[in-house]
Amino acid sequence: MLIAIDGPxxxxxxxxxxxxxxxxxxxxxxxxxxxxxxxxxVVRGGGDPNDAxxxxxxxxxxxxxxxTADDLRVDAAADAAxxxxxxxxxxxxxxxxxRSFAANxxxxxxxxxxxxxxxxxxxxxxxxxxxxxxxxxxxxxxxxAERRYLELRERGLDAIHGRxxxxxxxxxxxxxxxxxxxxxxAKDAFLLDTSDLDADQVxxxxxxxxxxxx
Ligand code: DC
Numbered sequence: 161m162l163i164a165i166d167g168p169x170x171x172x173x174x175x176x177x178x179x180x181x182x183x184x185x186x187x188x189x190x191x192x193x194x195x196x197x198x199x200x201x202v203v204r205g206g207g208d209p210n211d212a213x214x215x216x217x218x219x220x221x222x223x224x225x226x227x228t229a230d231d232l233r234v235d236a237a238a239d240a241a242x243x244x245x246x247x248x249x250x251x252x253x254x255x256x257x258x259r260s261f262a263a264n265x266x267x268x269x270x271x272x273x274x275x276x277x278x279x280x281x282x283x284x285x286x287x288x289x290x291x292x293x294x295x296x297x298x299x300x301x302x303x304x305a306e307r308r309y310l311e312l313r314e315r316g317l318d319a320i321h322g323r324x325x326x327x328x329x330x331x332x333x334x335x336x337x338x339x340x341x342x343x344x345x346a347k348d349a350f351l352l353d354t355s356d357l358d359a360d361q362v363x364x365x366x367x368x369x370x371x372x373x374x
Contacts, residue, residue, distance in 0.1 A: 161186060161275030162262055162290070163370065164283035167297035168332050168343060169238065170304035170311075172354040172362050176297060177279040179363045180370070187265035187273050191280035191287070192241060194254045196233075197226040199240025215244035219253035235327070242331045245281075246338040258287045281335055284346035293370045296345035297362070299355040301329050 163180055165173050174190060181188040198219045199209045207214040231237060244250050258278060265276035278287060284294035299307075305325035312319035335343040345351060350369040354362050 162288055162292050163275070163277040164288050164291035164294045164346070164349075165277065165279040165297060166281055166283050166285070166295070166343065166345065166349070168299075168301075168304065168335065169328060170308045171297045171299045172357075172359065173279045173297045175359050176295070176362055176366055177277045179359075180366060181277045183367070184277075185272065185274050187261070187267070187276045189258065189261045189276060189278045191254075191258055191278055191283065192238075193227050193232055194222065194257065195241035195245040195250075196237040197229060198222055198250060198254070199242075199244045200229060200231060200237050201226060202244065203236065203240050209240040209243040212247045212249070215247045216249040216253070219244070219247075219250040222254070222257075238331065239327070242334050246334065246340070248340045251282075251341055255287065258283075262288050262291075281343040282341035284349050285344060286341045289346065293373055294346045294349040295352055295366055295369065296349040297352045297354060299353060301325065301332060303355045304328055 161184060163186065165177050167173050177188055177190065180186065198215060201218040201222070202209045202214050209215060262276050262278055265273045267273045280287070284291055284296070302325065305321070305328045308328065309319050309321050309324045312324070332343075350366075352362065352365055357365070
């Protein structure tokens with residue numbers, strides 16, 4: 161079983177991916193972490209994530225241990241990820257890792273692993289077009305910015321609502337307008353707008369779609 165979940169930032173992909181992986185006993189790969197790790201490796205080395213050559217070098221040198229760095233969740237990492245991810249050679253360098261994870265999902269000591277859930281921007285369209293279920297999870301930019309703002313405040317971080325919304329729209333535009341593997345739903349994806357749904361309702365709708373299409 162292979163579940164592909166795509167969509168813009170803060171639409172609820174991560175929470176849904178985790179719940180589906182737990183429910184079906186599947187391995188989980190948050191592919192955004194790969195791009196975040198590449199971006200932060202450039203930034204930490206004093207480089208510029210807008211420089212394609214530096215981004216390509218970092219992507220080719222990426223090691224599994226880089227995915228556990230503790231600064232990958234900060235906004236600077238999201239921003240750097242969004243920039244390096246527009247470079248075709250960066251995407252190509254990360255493709256093998258994602259495909260082999262999907263083909264041979266690693267067990268985590270939780271018993272038999274029966275497949276994988278991958279979440280990102282191009283899983284249903286490019287990485288795993290053969291996925292058994294494809295979900296495109298979205299929500300309005302205003303709702304996603306509000307969720308992100310509340311999350312930042314909860315973590316005790318200073319955040320300005322207007323700034324969070326502007327950053328969200330900027331990242332949406334960059335991810336959707338790039339030439340290679342832009343953010344877009346696969347033709348056979350189930351479109352799930354989470355603007356007016358809570359996490360339980362999102363999970364129930366996704367489960368319903370997956371079970372009906374098994
Ligand atoms: O899902 P995320 O917010 O962690 O992703 C960070 C950035 O990485 C996102 O703005 C675009 C890029 N990304 C991508 O291009 N393709 C993916 N499959 C996952 C993420």
